[in-house]
Amino acid sequence: MIDSHHAGHHEQIAASTETASPAADQAGETPGALTVAVRRELAGFTLDIAFSAPRGLTVLFGPSGAGKSLTLQAIAGLFPLDAARIALDGITWHDSERGFYLPPQRRHVGYVPQNYALFPHLTVEQNIVFSLKAPGRQVRESRQRVDELVELMQLDGLENRRPTQLSGGQQQRVALARALAPNPLLLLLDEPFSSLDAAVRETLREEMRALHERVHVPIVLVTHDAAEARALADTVVVIQQGRVLQVGAPDVVFRSPQTRTIAVLVGMHTCWSGKVVAITDEEASISSPATPPDAHEGHPYISGGKVVTIKDFEEAAQPPPDAHKGHPYISAGRSTRPRIARISVKDHLVIHASIPASMPVHIGQTLELGIRTDEIRVFPGDTSVRMAESINDPSRSMTLVAGTVMRILPKGVFHSITVLLKTGQTLDIPMVAREMHDLGIDVGSGVMVGVPARAVHAFWDRE
Amino acid sequence: MQQVSSTDVEQHRTTPFRPAGRGTVFWLLAACMMLYLIGPLVYFLFVLPWPSVPSTLSDPDAVQALITSAESATIATAFMALFGIPLGYVLARFSFPGKSIVSVAIYLPLVFPPVISGIILLVLFGPYGLIGGPLTNAGWEVDDSLAGIVIAQIFVAAPFVIVAARSAFESIDPRLEQVAATLGHNRWSLFWRVSLPLARGGIIAGLILAWMRALGEFGATVVLAYHPYTIPVFTFVQLSSVGVAGALPLALFSLGLSIVVIGAIVVVQRRTGKSIVI
Numbered sequence: 001m002i003d004s005h006h007a008g009h010h011e012q013i014a015a016s017t018e019t020a021s022p023a024a025d026q027a028g029e030t031p032g033a034l035t036v037a038v039r040r041e042l043a044g045f046t047l048d049i050a051f052s053a054p055r056g057l058t059v060l061f062g063p064s065g066a067g068k069s070l071t072l073q074a075i076a077g078l079f080p081l082d083a084a085r086i087a088l089d090g091i092t093w094h095d096s097e098r099g100f101y102l103p104p105q106r107r108h109v110g111y112v113p114q115n116y117a118l119f120p121h122l123t124v125e126q127n128i129v130f131s132l133k134a135p136g137r138q139v140r141e142s143r144q145r146v147d148e149l150v151e152l153m154q155l156d157g158l159e160n161r162r163p164t165q166l167s168g169g170q171q172q173r174v175a176l177a178r179a180l181a182p183n184p185l186l187l188l189l190d191e192p193f194s195s196l197d198a199a200v201r202e203t204l205r206e207e208m209r210a211l212h213e214r215v216h217v218p219i220v221l222v223t224h225d226a227a228e229a230r231a232l233a234d235t236v237v238v239i240q241q242g243r244v245l246q247v248g249a250p251d252v253v254f255r256s257p258q259t260r261t262i263a264v265l266v267g268m269h270t271c272w273s274g275k276v277v278a279i280t281d282e283e284a285s286i287s288s289p290a291t292p293p294d295a296h297e298g299h300p301y302i303s304g305g306k307v308v309t310i311k312d313f314e315e316a317a318q319p320p321p322d323a324h325k326g327h328p329y330i331s332a333g334r335s336t337r338p339r340i341a342r343i344s345v346k347d348h349l350v351i352h353a354s355i356p357a358s359m360p361v362h363i364g365q366t367l368e369l370g371i372r373t374d375e376i377r378v379f380p381g382d383t384s385v386r387m388a389e390s391i392n393d394p395s396r397s398m399t400l401v402a403g404t405v406m407r408i409l410p411k412g413v414f415h416s417i418t419v420l421l422k423t424g425q426t427l428d429i430p431m432v433a434r435e436m437h438d439l440g441i442d443v444g445s446g447v448m449v450g451v452p453a454r455a456v457h458a459f460w461d462r463e
Numbered sequence: 464m465q466q467v468s469s470t471d472v473e474q475h476r477t478t479p480f481r482p483a484g485r486g487t488v489f490w491l492l493a494a495c496m497m498l499y500l501i502g503p504l505v506y507f508l509f510v511l512p513w514p515s516v517p518s519t520l521s522d523p524d525a526v527q528a529l530i531t532s533a534e535s536a537t538i539a540t541a542f543m544a545l546f547g548i549p550l551g552y553v554l555a556r557f558s559f560p561g562k563s564i565v566s567v568a569i570y571l572p573l574v575f576p577p578v579i580s581g582i583i584l585l586v587l588f589g590p591y592g593l594i595g596g597p598l599t600n601a602g603w604e605v606d607d608s609l610a611g612i613v614i615a616q617i618f619v620a621a622p623f624v625i626v627a628a629r630s631a632f633e634s635i636d637p638r639l640e641q642v643a644a645t646l647g648h649n650r651w652s653l654f655w656r657v658s659l660p661l662a663r664g665g666i667i668a669g670l671i672l673a674w675m676r677a678l679g680e681f682g683a684t685v686v687l688a689y690h691p692y693t694i695p696v697f698t699f700v701q702l703s704s705v706g707v708a709g710a711l712p713l714a715l716f717s718l719g720l721s722i723v724v725i726g727a728i729v730v731v732q733r734r735t736g737k738s739i740v741i
C-alpha cells in the first residue's frame with residue numbers, strides 16, 4: 001500500500017507536466033518530422049486532416065470510416081487530393097499551392113495495406129525483391145538484401161512459398177519485409193493487426209515496437225483499437241469524420257482528452273458534467289494535511305484534506321465566496337501549480353478533480369469530468385471514513401462514495417464491476433480477480449468507491 | 464461476364480438448402496432446353512455419312528480452306544491481343560470523357576447481324592472505300608484477300624478479348640498496383656509485373672473464345688472477302704453445290720474443334736480458379 005502511495009503521487013506530477021507538452025507542439029515550437037495537411041471533398045464526406053508529428057511511431061487513431069486509411073494513402077501519394085502540403089524531414093512531397101507533386105514511386109515509402117496486398121503470383125522471395133526490380137534501381141545486392149530481411153523478419157524456410165500458403169502473421173511479416181527492402185524513408189501501416197488472431201496480435205504488437213527500435217524508420221500506423229494505439233504510439237492523432245480532433249503523446253490523449261467526443265473515442269466512457277464549487281492548491285493540502293485550510297468556523301467547505309461523504313454533500317453544494325478573507329482557495333489564472341477542484345455533479349455528488357497548472361478554472365464554471373476508472377479504488381462496504389482516510393493516497397483528495405455492485409463482467413484479465421453509487425451514477429470499474437476475492441465482492445455487495453482526484457480528468461468541452 | 468470465386472462454390476456445396484417442393488416445373492422446362500441443344504448434335508452424329516468423312520476432309524480445297532481459316536484467325540487474334548488488351552486495361556483503370564460510349568460501343572459487334580458488319584466494313588475497306596480505295600490503287604487489295612478475312616474477323620471477335628481483358632484487370636485488387644507504385648514501379652513496369660500476370664487467365668480465355676469466333680466467322684467474311692475460302696464459307700459453298708451430304712463432314716470438323724476449344728477454356732478456368740462466361 002505504501003508503494004502505491006508513492007506511485008500515485010508520482011503519476012500525478014507526471015501527468016500534469018505532460019499536459020503542457022501538446023500545447024507546445026500545436027504552437028509549432030517543435031516542428032514535426034512529418035507534416036501532413038490534406039483536403040479532399042468527396043460525396044458525403046470531407047477529408048480535412050492536418051497534423052505534424054515528430055520522428056517516431058505516429059498512430060492515426062479513430063473509428064472506422066473516419067478517413068484514417070485515406071490519409072495514409074494520401075501520404076503515399078495514392079489518393080488524389082484537392083489541396084495538400086505533405087513534407088517529411090523538410091523535404092516536400094506534395095505542395096498544391098506551388099503545384100508540386102512527387103509521384104508515389106519516388107516518395108520511398110513502405111506502404112502495407114490492411115490486407116497486406118502480397119503479390120499472389122510471386123513467391124515470398126520475389127515479393128521481397130520486388131522493389132529492387134523497379135526501373136532505375138540497382139539489382140546487384142538483391143540476394144544479400146533478401147537474406148538480411150528474411151533474418152530480420154524471421155522468414156527462414158518460407159522463401160519459396162506463395163502468399164496463399166502462409167499464415168496471417170507470416171503474411172504480415174512478408175509485407176513488412178517487402179516494404180523495408182528498399183530502405184524506405186517512412187513506413188505506412190494500415191491496421192496491421194486487425195486480421196490476426198488476438199494471441200498473434202499481442203505478440204506482433206510487441207515485435208512491431210522492437211522492429212521500430214531496430215530499423216529506425218519513422219512509422220505512421222492506422223488503427224481503431226485504443227489499446228493498440230496506446231501501446232504503440234509515440235504520437236497519437238485522433239481522427240473522426242475526416243478531421244483531426246487531438247494530437248499528442250498517448251498518455252496525454254488517453255488520460256486527458258480535450259473533448260467529450262475524444263473521451264468516448266479513447267475509451268473514457270464515464271463522463272459527467274459538473275460545476276466548480278471550490279479550488280485548492282494541491283501542494284498546500286498535501287503539505288499540511290493535519291490542518292485543513294477551511295477548518296475555521298462557519299466555513300461550509302470541505303477541504304482537500306477531508307473525505308467528502310454523502311452526509312457532507314448538502315453543505316458542499318453551496319457556492320463559495322471566493323474572495324473571503326484568509327480563504328485558502330486559489331482562483332483562476334493565478335496558480336502555476338496543479339490544483340484540486342471540488343466539482344458538484346448533479347444528484348448530490350461532489351467530486352475532487354486534479355486540475356493541471358496550465359488550465360485556468362474559476363468557481364462556478366461548468367466542466368466536463370472524464371473518469372479514469374482504472375484508478376478508482378474499491379473498499380469493503382463497512383469501511384469507515386477514517387479507515388479509508390488512513391489508507392488513502394497522500395494528497396487526501398479522494399472522493400469516497402458508497403455504492404452497490406450491480407453486475408460483474410469478465411473482460412480478459414480484468415473483471416468489469418458495475419457499481420451503482422448511492423448518489424445515482426454508475427461506474428464500470430476494472431478489477432483483477434484476486435482483488436475482488438480479497439474484498440469478497442459479488443453482485444449485490446455494498447462497497448465504498450474511492451475516486452482519487454487524479455482519476456478525474458476535468459476539461460472544458462470546446463465543441 | 465461473371466466472376467465466381469472457388470470459395471463461393473465451396474460454400475454453396477457445403478450448405479444444403481432444401482426448401483419444400485421438388486421443382487418439377489423447373490426440371491420440365493430445363494429438360495426441354497437441354498434436349499433442344501443436345502438432341503440435334505446427337506442426331507447429326509447418327510445421320511453423318513461416316514465413310515465419306517476422310518475423303519471429304521482430305522480434299523485439297525477443304526485443306527486449303529482449313530489453312531486459310533487457321534491462318535486468318537491466328538493473325539486476327541494476334542491483332543486483337545495487341546490492341547484489345549490495352550483497350551481493356553484503359554477501360555478498367557482510367558476514366559475519360561466518353562468512356563460510357565466506348566463501353567457500349569465495344570458490345571455493338573456482338574449484337575449486329577454479321578452481314579451488316581460486313582457491309583459496314585465493305586464501305587470503308589472495299590475497292591471504292593475511304594481506306595480500301597487507295598490501298599487497291601497501290602496494289603493492296605483488301606476485299607477477296609486474307610487481309611479482308613482478318614479485318615472481318617477482328618471486327619466481329621474483338622469484343623471477346625476487350626471484355627475479357629477489362630473484366631480480368633478490374634478483378635485485380637487495386638491495392639496490389641498501389642503497393643507496386645510505392646515500391647518504385649511506374650505504370651509500364653507494374654503493368655508487366657503485376658497487372659498482366661494476374662489478368663493472364665481471363666485474357667487467355669478471352670483470346671481462345673475470340674480465336675474460335677474468328678474461325679467460325681461467316682456473315683461479315685462472305686461480304687468482305689468471299690475468296691479465299693475459309694472453312695465456314697467453303698462449307699456453305701459445298702452445301703449450295705453438293706448438298707447436305709457434302710457439308711456434313713465439314714460440320715463434323717467444326718463441331719470437334721469447338722469441343723476442343725471449350726475444353727481448353729475449362730482447363731484455363733480450373734487453373735486460374737476463375738469462371739469466365741460470356
